[in-house]
Every structure is written in structure tokens, then in C-alpha cells.
Amino acid sequence: MPAAVLFHFPLDPASRLARLALAEARLEVEEAVVRPWEPDCPLVGLNPSAMPPVLRIGDDRRPLVLCETAAILGWIEDQQKAPLLLPRDPAERAEARRLTAWFERRFSDEVNAVLLHERLEKPLLRLGSPDARALRDGRAALKEHLLILEGLAGSRDRLAGRHLSQADLVAAAHLSVLDYFGEIGWANWPSLKDWYVKMKSRPAFRSLLTDRFQGVAPAAWYADLDF
């Protein structure tokens, strides 16, 4: 594989999904941390949305530029000889695709757009202190999603069925950011916790556990494999 650079923001769930997928595929890439809200962010010329993650492969003259998780995950899967991110079984494949869309759309709109705005964007952009009502709404929405995920984790080995898939990676990417901020009361979700312990123990997960966000220490259990 030619030299590649992943442009990412460590506590962005989409960026984490790209990192997990690259690591599961054992594709080594250079990492460039970007701050997409700054005007000189290098993504401005690379991705029309100016948002991470972006994976740039090859030399500077004519690189292959993969913007957004769909292009990055799709490209990774295209490189594989055997299915990696999407299971072979058609029903599990469909479920992995459904859950990916669910996280990138429903979970992002209902949970991240509220909770991560309050806990991550506001301190970053100096927009003032968190709003109590928004936090309450975001936490209520998160609880609804955790209830669904607990049901999935309790009835299946992995979120989409019997095999690890991008559904597990997208869920772990999102939940791990919320876990950094102590937003997940794992004791209430025993099956999901078992699933998350397994995810956290994977080598691909290691680098996420070392991320630190300016001025905010992670929840005490964030980096513990046995919590």
C-alpha cells in the first residue's frame, strides 16, 4: 500500500470509525489531527464538506482522496480478499448496513447533535457552559438508543449477527466518545457492556483509549479494559 494519511479529529465519532476500520484491516496510515472549525484547516481543499475523516492515499501529485466514512470503509472493503467490514451472509450484511446508516443519521441527529454539542463543541468553540435542558434531552435520547442496543447485544454475538462487522465499529466509535464524557451508565446495560468489553479489548481499539481532550479528563473507567 502506498503512503497514506488519515486526517481526523480524535473525539469525532466518524473519525473514530475510520481509525477502527483501518486498524481492523491492518492498514498502517500516518495520522494528521485536524481542527475542522479553524479557517486554515487542511481539509478545506480536500473535502467539500471540510469535515473529517479524509484518507489521502499516494503521492501529492495525484493522490486518491477518500472523503467521509462511506468512501473510506467502502475502499477498505474493496481491498479485502475475504469480507471484513460486511459479513458474507446477506441478512447480516443488510443489518450491518442498516445499523451504520442508523448511527450516522438517527443517532447523530438525536444524540450527538445535542450531547456532543454541549460537551465537546461548546468548550472547543467557547460557546459558553452546557445548557441543562439540552443535556437532559440528549440523555433521554441516548437512553432510548441504549435500550435498543442492549436488546441487540443480548440476542446476538455481535451487533449485526454472528460476525464482527462495521456495525460494531460504528457503534463503538460513537459510544466511546460518549463514554469519554462519562455519559454511559454501563451498569444499566449489562449485555451492551459485555459487548463493549470485547470491543475495547481489540488491538484496533488501543489508540482510541489514549486520546485526550483539552482540559477534560476522561471518565475514570474510560481506558480500563475491565471496568
Add this chain to the structure above:
Amino acid sequence: MPAAVLFHFPLDPASRLARLALAEARLEVEEAVVRPWEPDCPLVGLNPSAMPPVLRIGDDRRPLVLCETAAILGWIEDQQKAPLLLPRDPAERAEARRLTAWFERRFSDEVNAVLLHERLEKPLLRLGSPDARALRDGRAALKEHLLILEGLAGSRDRLAGRHLSQADLVAAAHLSVLDYFGEIGWANWPSLKDWYVKMKSRPAFRSLLTDRFQGVAPAAWYADLDF
């Protein structure tokens, strides 16, 4: 192919994307029109989001149920011997995936969530008359997107590059709904209009042009191939 049913709502852009992709793949399916806001909508037991499109393949005992466009388009592509929805060239493939994500996320949030809420959901759910300010905001957002699409259409044969891809289908699915309501001033976007004339002339497009929405006649040019 075993018997299959597509559950869709005719003026839902995601449903239209599924219809276009199935027709391009020449997969004949039965169509079942659903009204997702009604409590007895058959999607309630099929798709956790209870939203169209859903493609059910096979008999009633153990059908394969594909929920959301990602699962439907992915499944269609999995059936192909040669690339159909995603071009072979890696850069075009990445661009088709990026544009699909762009429409399903940015365009949906900035344009559909405003304009289609005012023009489609409000009459359907009897939520009162359109709000002038929301219409103005939605139209301003649409204009920004059309400007970008005009640039793409002016510099490429198809939206993602040289070959027809799911990027063309997702764009046509979204723009055709807005065109029904007369929201696109084609004279301002000549390259995009040329692209849309080509899309509209495809056999896969035909059934979309016969859709009618309760009580609202389509724009005069909606079904014209030469407009």
C-alpha cells in the same frame, strides 16, 4: 430472483433512490405504497425506524428484509457481475460514495428537512400552511447545493465522473421531488439541466414521472422529457 416487494412512499427521496436503483438493475419488484405516519403502517414490524424504503425478498416464512437505502443499494450491487451503481475506477467509486452520503445527510438536513417539511409533510399531516420564512431559508439552502451540483455537472459527464453511478440516482431522486413542487428554476442551472434531461430520459425514470401527490398537481414541466 424470488418474489420481492418494495415498500415505498412515492414522493420520499430515499424511496425514489431505491426505485431508480432497482429499475437500473432491471430487477422487477412488486410495489407497495406505504404511509409511514399512519399507526398501522406495515413498516412498523419490518424496519426499526418504521420508514421506507424497505425491500422484502422471498417468501413470508423467512424473507430477506433490506431496510434503508444503504442495505438496498448494497444488496443490488452485490448481485451484479459488473459494477452498476459504483464505478470501477477507485476515484469515481469514492466520489459516488461521497455524494451519496452528501445527499443523505447534508442535502436532507439543509434542504429536505425544511422545504419538504413545508410542502409535503405539512399538507399530509394537516399541520397548517407553509411558513414563509422556512420556505425562504430552504430555498436559500437549495440554491447553495444547486450551485455545487451545477459545477459538477459542468465539468463531468456524470456527477461522480465518467460513468453513471448511484450518485446520479441519489441526486435525481432528491431533485425530482423538489421539481414536482416547482422548486427548481432550471433556466439558472444549464449544465445541471442537461444532466437532468439525460436522467429523465432513462427508462428507469419513467415510473417516477407518473407519481401524483394528493391535491397538488406537479409543476407543468415535471413529466416533460424536453422542458
